[in-house]
Amino acid sequence: MGDSISTRAAYGKALAELCDDENIYVFDADLKKCTMTQYFAEKYPDRFYNVGIAEANMVGIAAGFATCGATSFVNTFAIFATGRVYDQIRNSVAYPGLNVKIVGSHSGVTVGEDGATHQALEDISLMRTIPGMRVIVPCDGYETRCAVQAMMKENGPCYLRTGRGAVETITDNIQGYEFTVGKGITLAEGEDVTLIACGLMVQEAMKAREILREKKINARVIDMHTIKPIDAECVCNAARETGAIVTCEEHNIIGGLGSAVAEVLVKSDEMVPQEFVGVKDVFGHSGHPKELLEKYGLTAEKIAEKAEKAMKRKKL
Known part of the structure; x- marks a missing residue:
C-alpha cells in the first residue's frame, strides 16, 4: 500500500487542480478548512461562495447557478449534506435533474469524537433512493481524484462521500486500474x-x-x-x-x-x-x-x- 491521505484532503486538492473550467462553482457552509475546499477558494476566489451555516440555502443557490449552466459543487459534513438538506436536494436538484454535485465529508463512525450526531451512517441510503442520483464512495486519495474528474464529466446530480481520517492509498498501483462511474x-x-x-x-x-x-x-x-x-x-x-x-x-x-x-x-x-x-x-x-x-x-x-x-x- 502507498502513502496515506484522507479522501476529503484528496478531494480538496483535486478540486483546486482540476476545476479550471470557468463554469464550475464551489459552495461551502462555513467549513472550508474541514471539507478542504480552502484550496479551491484560495485559487479561484471569484468562483467560491461561503454561504455560512445555512445549508438549505446553499443547495438552493447551487441549484440556481446550475439552471444558468454552471456545474455546482456543494460541500459540508455528510450528516448535513444529506440529512439537513434532503428536501432541497430532492426537489431543487434531483427532480429537475440539475448539474449539482453534493460532497459529504466526515462520513461514518471515523468522525470519531464528534459522536453520533455527526456520524453519518444513513447518507448512502438517503442518496441512493433519490431518482437520478449517482452515489460514489472512493476508497483512497487516488480514487477520489479520479472520481472528481469523472463527476465533472457526468451531467446531473451526484453524491460523493469522503472521510475525515487518512487512509492508505492502494488503487494507484493496481495494474489496469480505470475509474468509471x-x-x-x-x-x-x-x-x-x-x-x-x-x-x-x-x-x-x-x-x-x-x-x-x-x-x-x-x-x-x-x-x-x-x-x-x-x-x-x-x-x-x-x-x-x-x-x-x-x-x-x-x-x-x-x-x-x-x-x-x-x-x-x-x-x-x-x-x-x-x-x-x-x-x-x-x-x-x-x-x-x-x-x-x-x-x-x-x-x-x-x-x-x-x-x-x-x-x-x-x-x-
Missing part, C-alpha cells in the same frame, strides 16, 4: 468467496484477504466505489464464480452497499449466501476512530469471519 474494480482475484467493499473498508477487505489466505481460502476483492448505479454484472459474475458474497461498508447495513448488492442478487439467477459487515442499525458513539471501527465490527478480522460463515452456507 458504475463499474466495480476487481483488486484481487479469488474463487472461494468475494469481498465487496467501499470506502475505507476496501483496505480492510484487502487485509482480510491475507488473513483468509493463511487458512487456504482464496478471496476475491472488489472495490465497489459506485453504489448507484451498482455494477450488477460485476456482482453477478462474482456470485456465480465464487458462490458467496460479503459486503463491507462504514455505514448502516440497511440501505447501503449491502442492500444494493442484495437487490441485484435477488433479481438474478445467481442467488448465493451473503453476509453483511457494517453498522447494525444503531447510532454511533464518541470515541477514537480505531476503537469505534473495532466496536462496530468494521475490521479485517470481522470480514474474514463473515467470509468463512458465508462459505459454510454455500449450496452443495
Whole structure:
C-alpha cells in the first residue's frame, strides 16, 4: 500500500487542480478548512461562495447557478449534506435533474469524537433512493481524484462521500486500474468467496484477504466505489464464480452497499449466501476512530469471519 491521505484532503486538492473550467462553482457552509475546499477558494476566489451555516440555502443557490449552466459543487459534513438538506436536494436538484454535485465529508463512525450526531451512517441510503442520483464512495486519495474528474464529466446530480481520517492509498498501483462511474474494480482475484467493499473498508477487505489466505481460502476483492448505479454484472459474475458474497461498508447495513448488492442478487439467477459487515442499525458513539471501527465490527478480522460463515452456507 502507498502513502496515506484522507479522501476529503484528496478531494480538496483535486478540486483546486482540476476545476479550471470557468463554469464550475464551489459552495461551502462555513467549513472550508474541514471539507478542504480552502484550496479551491484560495485559487479561484471569484468562483467560491461561503454561504455560512445555512445549508438549505446553499443547495438552493447551487441549484440556481446550475439552471444558468454552471456545474455546482456543494460541500459540508455528510450528516448535513444529506440529512439537513434532503428536501432541497430532492426537489431543487434531483427532480429537475440539475448539474449539482453534493460532497459529504466526515462520513461514518471515523468522525470519531464528534459522536453520533455527526456520524453519518444513513447518507448512502438517503442518496441512493433519490431518482437520478449517482452515489460514489472512493476508497483512497487516488480514487477520489479520479472520481472528481469523472463527476465533472457526468451531467446531473451526484453524491460523493469522503472521510475525515487518512487512509492508505492502494488503487494507484493496481495494474489496469480505470475509474468509471458504475463499474466495480476487481483488486484481487479469488474463487472461494468475494469481498465487496467501499470506502475505507476496501483496505480492510484487502487485509482480510491475507488473513483468509493463511487458512487456504482464496478471496476475491472488489472495490465497489459506485453504489448507484451498482455494477450488477460485476456482482453477478462474482456470485456465480465464487458462490458467496460479503459486503463491507462504514455505514448502516440497511440501505447501503449491502442492500444494493442484495437487490441485484435477488433479481438474478445467481442467488448465493451473503453476509453483511457494517453498522447494525444503531447510532454511533464518541470515541477514537480505531476503537469505534473495532466496536462496530468494521475490521479485517470481522470480514474474514463473515467470509468463512458465508462459505459454510454455500449450496452443495
